[in-house]
Amino acid sequence: MLGAMLHEAWRAMGANRLRTLLTMLGMVIGVGAVVLMMAIGQGAQYAVQQTISSMGSNVFVVLSGFTSPGGVRSGSGSAPTLTVADANAIAELDGVETVAPVHWGSVQMVHGANNWNAWVHGTVPAYFDARSWPIADGATFTDSDLRAATRVALVGRTVAQNLFGDENPVGKTFRIGQAPFTVLGMLAPKGQNLEGRDQDDIVVMPLTTAQRKVFGTPFQGSVRQILVKASSPEAMPVVEKSMEALLRQRHRLREGAENDFTLRNLTAVADTAAETTRVMSLLLGAIASVSLLVGGIGIMNIMLVSVTERTREIGIRMAIGARERDILAQFLLEAIIISVIGCAIGLILGVGGALLANQLARMTVVVSGSSVLAAFGVAAGVGVFFGFYPARKAARLDPIEALRYQ
Amino acid sequence: MPEEVIRIEGLFKDYDTPAGPFPALKDVNLAIRPGEFVAIMGPSGSGKSTFMNILGCLDRPTQGRYVLAGRDIASLDKDETAALRNRTIGFVFQGFNLLPRMNLADNVSLPLVYAGVGHEERRARAQAMLDKVGLGGYANSLPSRISGGQQQRVAIARALVNRPGLILADEPTGNLDSHTGEEIMGVFNALNDEGITIVLITHEADIAAHARRQVRFFDGRIVHDAPTQQHRQPTSAASRRPPLQREGGRGEGQPSC
Ligand SMILES: Nc1ncnc2c1ncn2[C@@H]1O[C@H](COP(=O)(O)OP(=O)(O)O)[C@@H](O)[C@H]1O
Ligand SMILES: [Mg+2]
Numbered sequence: 001m002l003g004a005m006l007h008e009a010w011r012a013m014g015a016n017r018l019r020t021l022l023t024m025l026g027m028v029i030g031v032g033a034v035v036l037m038m039a040i041g042q043g044a045q046y047a048v049q050q051t052i053s054s055m056g057s058n059v060f061v062v063l064s065g066f067t068s069p070g071g072v073r074s075g076s077g078s079a080p081t082l083t084v085a086d087a088n089a090i091a092e093l094d095g096v097e098t099v100a101p102v103h104w105g106s107v108q109m110v111h112g113a114n115n116w117n118a119w120v121h122g123t124v125p126a127y128f129d130a131r132s133w134p135i136a137d138g139a140t141f142t143d144s145d146l147r148a149a150t151r152v153a154l155v156g157r158t159v160a161q162n163l164f165g166d167e168n169p170v171g172k173t174f175r176i177g178q179a180p181f182t183v184l185g186m187l188a189p190k191g192q193n194l195e196g197r198d199q200d201d202i203v204v205m206p207l208t209t210a211q212r213k214v215f216g217t218p219f220q221g222s223v224r225q226i227l228v229k230a231s232s233p234e235a236m237p238v239v240e241k242s243m244e245a246l247l248r249q250r251h252r253l254r255e256g257a258e259n260d261f262t263l264r265n266l267t268a269v270a271d272t273a274a275e276t277t278r279v280m281s282l283l284l285g286a287i288a289s290v291s292l293l294v295g296g297i298g299i300m301n302i303m304l305v306s307v308t309e310r311t312r313e314i315g316i317r318m319a320i321g322a323r324e325r326d327i328l329a330q331f332l333l334e335a336i337i338i339s340v341i342g343c344a345i346g347l348i349l350g351v352g353g354a355l356l357a358n359q360l361a362r363m364t365v366v367v368s369g370s371s372v373l374a375a376f377g378v379a380a381g382v383g384v385f386f387g388f389y390p391a392r393k394a395a396r397l398d399p400i401e402a403l404r405y406q
Numbered sequence: 407m408p409e410e411v412i413r414i415e416g417l418f419k420d421y422d423t424p425a426g427p428f429p430a431l432k433d434v435n436l437a438i439r440p441g442e443f444v445a446i447m448g449p450s451g452s453g454k455s456t457f458m459n460i461l462g463c464l465d466r467p468t469q470g471r472y473v474l475a476g477r478d479i480a481s482l483d484k485d486e487t488a489a490l491r492n493r494t495i496g497f498v499f500q501g502f503n504l505l506p507r508m509n510l511a512d513n514v515s516l517p518l519v520y521a522g523v524g525h526e527e528r529r530a531r532a533q534a535m536l537d538k539v540g541l542g543g544y545a546n547s548l549p550s551r552i553s554g555g556q557q558q559r560v561a562i563a564r565a566l567v568n569r570p571g572l573i574l575a576d577e578p579t580g581n582l583d584s585h586t587g588e589e590i591m592g593v594f595n596a597l598n599d600e601g602i603t604i605v606l607i608t609h610e611a612d613i614a615a616h617a618r619r620q621v622r623f624f625d626g627r628i629v630h631d632a633p634t635q636q637h638r639q640p641t642s643a644a645s646r647r648p649p650l651q652r653e654g655g656r657g658e659g660q661p662s663c
Binding site: 003004005011012015312313316317318319320321322323324325326399400403 | 459462464465484485488489491492493497499503505507508516517519520521525528564565568
């Protein structure tokens with residue numbers, strides 16, 4: 001029975017090939033758009049998640065510099081208002097796990113014929129823990145390196161590639177100005193941060209070395225930022241409050257005076273970014289769904305025309321013994337076939353488009369099995385939903401009227 | 407087998423019209439026994455088709471009783487009447503009513519699809535029926551490729567394929583020239599000889615003469631019901647040739663409309 005019905009549906013669709021194809025095109029575009037948009041949206045979410053997990057969890061960044069009431073930072077990180085002593089004081093607060101003061105700047109470095117400009121972070125060994133940053137090869141510097149201000153460094157992947165090419169940089173040296181630095185280790189690659197900056201374009205060295213031998217900071221002990229890692233997500237609000245109070249007190253800020261530092265909760269930033277991409281991918285999906293809806297309405301339209309055109313045929317079928325449900329199934333099947341074939345083609349085009357976006361625009365795309373399944377489910381659903389009304393109209397025809405129809 | 411295939415008692419049919427109910431059938435009573443060949447006659451508008459639609463379970467009477475093959479139609483739901491149309495009744499229409507996109511074998515086997523018969527058996531039985539009406543060689547042709555008379559033979563094959571006991575034909579020769587019409591009547595005669603009950607509408611006396619009993623409608627009532635006076639025996643000129651085995655030649659009738 002089903003075989004015969006499939007065969008008949010195929011023949012009916014073949015009888016008006018152009019019309020069938022155009023109807024299908026509506027579904028192709030709808031499904032293609034949904035699949036492509038879902039791939040892009042899920043890709044964006046995936047990229048943000050990668051970035052977030054690369055930021056380390058439960059982390060605050062305290063930047064030196066003022067924040068205007070409107071939230072505009074004026075030269076944050078540049079005015080040297082934070083000190084190593086501030087960092088040590090924060091480390092004593094309840095709920096704080098690790099603290100890493102960071103002084104940074106852009107520096108030109110040389111190895112053989114290779115020149116490269118990268119960010120240098122001068123900091124303490126706890127830095128790697130605070131940023132949840134594993135060492136890919138070699139080792140980190142130690143507290144004794146910090147005390148002695150030895151010329152050692154860890155390099156990020158981008159720096160390693162640009163200075164040392166394919167060679168393993170561990171144990172090699174590079175120069176900053178005339179001073180040679182020994183590479184102790186290589187950092188695991190992290191990729192881009194939320195602002196799209198390459199986090200692997202970095203050299204990390206002891207804070208003392210950076211201050212005395214690289215930047216020559218006028219105020220000894222001043223740092224541009226302090227990374228603070230709380231012991232748990234629950235501890236973060238408390239840490240934030242007590243840290244702000246502590247810094248205001250240490251900086252002798254009067255009641256009502258603005259902070260001369262900026263506190264940033266990276267987790268909150270990450271959550272916002274994740275929420276933003278989630279909403280964005282939902283929006284993309286919603287917009288694409290509209291085209292699916294239009295495709296569905298196209299199917300309904302054509303099925304209604306088809307029912308009218310085939311009124312006499314329906315009458316004949318009823319006269320020779322078709323039940324209402326046979327007629328219903330026949331037209332429903334046709335609608336479902338159109339939408340499922342349209343869906344399959346749309347799926348291929350959507351996935352192809354996603355791969356193209358990945359290749360040409362370097363976009364992160366994720367085509368998940370669940371979105372493919374969902375697309376097929378939706379297509380079958382669209383076929384049933386928009387095919388049902390015309391099919392029922394056909395099934396409810398009066399056989400005598402239908403037979404008389406010219 | 408019940409004593410009567412068809413039993414109709416006190417049957418009325420009113421059509422709803424803007425001007426109020428229109429009585430198309432008024433107190434019709436009729437009984438038809440298995441194996442009868444009945445011609446229903448009467449002028450245009452006398453209610454023949456209305457009556458036939460009720461006989462065929464395509465329509466229901468406004469009032470009265472209709473018992474088909476022992477079953478009271480009033481007690482059946484839509485699916486059950488569909489099953490009756492599928493298994494108990496074979497329809498033959500004036501306009502042939504083949505599905506134009508399907509080849510002849512598929513047209514003939516369509517009732518079997520709704521009867522739930524499997525593909526192989528459908529194909530075999532459709533071929534057997536086409537052979538029987540002399541069109542076995544055209545199984546894969548489309549209806550538009552054959553003449554009107556041939557199309558009506560295919561329609562008869564379709565009506566027969568599910569082995570019904572009753573054939574209902576509404577002016578089956580109305581679209582055919584008289585020669586081709588005679589041939590179709592030969593087919594009906596042969597089927598009746600096999601024991602199939604036939605009820606046939608016509609307003610032509612020549613055609614009605616093939617039946618063994620004539621029922622005449624006038625203004626919604628049966629005004630005459632008697633055995634055929636000058637019955638045309640199946641051995642008459644038109645049907646002496648074995649009609650069911652004959653291969654119909656092209657152009658024997660008018661092309662379909
Ligand atoms: N669907 C309908 N609605 C209203 N009147 C109808 C309808 N069908 C038939 N009639 C009327 O019923 C009468 C009988 O029609 P019909 O059974 O078709 O006659 P016949 O087949 O003998 O020519 C006619 O007067 C016709 O106009
Ligand atoms: Mg009529």
